[in-house]
Amino acid sequence: xxxxxxxxYIFICLGILFDFFGVLGLVRLPDVYNRLQAATKxxxxxxxxxxxxxxxxxxxxxxxxxxxLCAIFVLLTSPVSAHAIARAAHRARxxxxxxxxxxxxxxxxxxxxx
Amino acid sequence: MKLxxxxxxxxxxxxYITWILITVKFTIPSLLVGxxxxxVTAIVAGEILIITERKFHLxxxxxxxxxxxxxxxxxxxxxxxxxxxxxxxxLPVKPGIVKIKTKLKRDSALTMLANSITLTPGTxxxxxxxxxxxxxxxxxxxxxxxxxxxxxxxxxxFEKLLEEIFE
Numbered sequence: 001x002x003x004x005x006x007x008x009y010i011f012i013c014l015g016i017l018f019d020f021f022g023v024l025g026l027v028r029l030p031d032v033y034n035r036l037q038a039a040t041k042x043x044x045x046x047x048x049x050x051x052x053x054x055x056x057x058x059x060x061x062x063x064x065x066x067x068x069l070c071a072i073f074v075l076l077t078s079p080v081s082a083h084a085i086a087r088a089a090h091r092a093r094x095x096x097x098x099x100x101x102x103x104x105x106x107x108x109x110x111x112x113x114x
Numbered sequence: 115m116k117l118x119x120x121x122x123x124x125x126x127x128x129x130y131i132t133w134i135l136i137t138v139k140f141t142i143p144s145l146l147v148g149x150x151x152x153x154v155t156a157i158v159a160g161e162i163l164i165i166t167e168r169k170f171h172l173x174x175x176x177x178x179x180x181x182x183x184x185x186x187x188x189x190x191x192x193x194x195x196x197x198x199x200x201x202x203x204x205l206p207v208k209p210g211i212v213k214i215k216t217k218l219k220r221d222s223a224l225t226m227l228a229n230s231i232t233l234t235p236g237t238x239x240x241x242x243x244x245x246x247x248x249x250x251x252x253x254x255x256x257x258x259x260x261x262x263x264x265x266x267x268x269x270x271x272f273e274k275l276l277e278e279i280f281e
Contacts, residue, residue, distance in 0.1 A: 025200040031253045045193045065135040079232035086240045102210040102259050105250040
């Protein structure tokens with residue numbers, strides 16, 4: 001097996017590992033916001049890792065360039081969607097978990113609306 | 115040259131290079147189709163890429179590369195941190211929403227700051243108050259609740275580089 005294929009497989013395996021952590025966090029963490037944290041970070045890094053692995057595996061071919069483009073789009077769009085979901089959840093008054101210490105956003109919003 | 119025309123030309127070249135990279139076929143029909151679609155893209159959505167007249171500096175490119183490297187390093191740390199929390203049998207979370215203050219004013223700089231904060235350890239941007247330059251951040255493991263310490267811990271590592279790149 002050529003060297004670049006071995007490195008590509010290593011990147012793909014690391015990506016799948018981080019995706020696994022993200023999914024585990026999605027199941028185990030307490031509320032919407034904490035789950036979003038795990039989902040965005042790990043899934044962004046994991047998916048980008050898999051796509052970069054595909055690029056290293058296939059080299060400078062159409063497939064490789066497409067996977068690099070996809071990696072860039074995933075990196076740019078996934079934090080935006082996480083931000084939108086978090087804001088929408090807070091506006092829909094979904095409660096934070098019981099462990100929560102402080103919620104400055106709620107305080108400021110009440111001041112503005114009141 | 116007007117700013118909008120300049121922006122359209124930049125978008126056209128960007129779109130055409132992307133097309134060539136994803137097809138890698140140098141036949142005449144393929145190149146023609148790419149040309150047509152690049153022109154359509156430049157006409158429909160061409161005016162949003164370049165908004166201000168600014169001089170081109172080599173420094174900005176160096177700062178951009180430094181910023182990308184820093185972002186990747188922080189992302190790696192973020193992932194290991196979340197992995198540690200998720201695997202830990204007791205789930206050591208201490209979540210909450212804090213405020214931080216920022217000096218950045220431009221829309222593009224604020225967007226990049228919010229995205230970077232979302233991708234770094236334990237923090238997620240919930241909302242931006244543009245008039246008062248305040249960001250609301252969900253923090254999975256709170257260290258400090260007051261605005262000053264939180265700003266130092268979350269925002270400062272990116273703010274300087276972004277200030278150099280965008281402002």
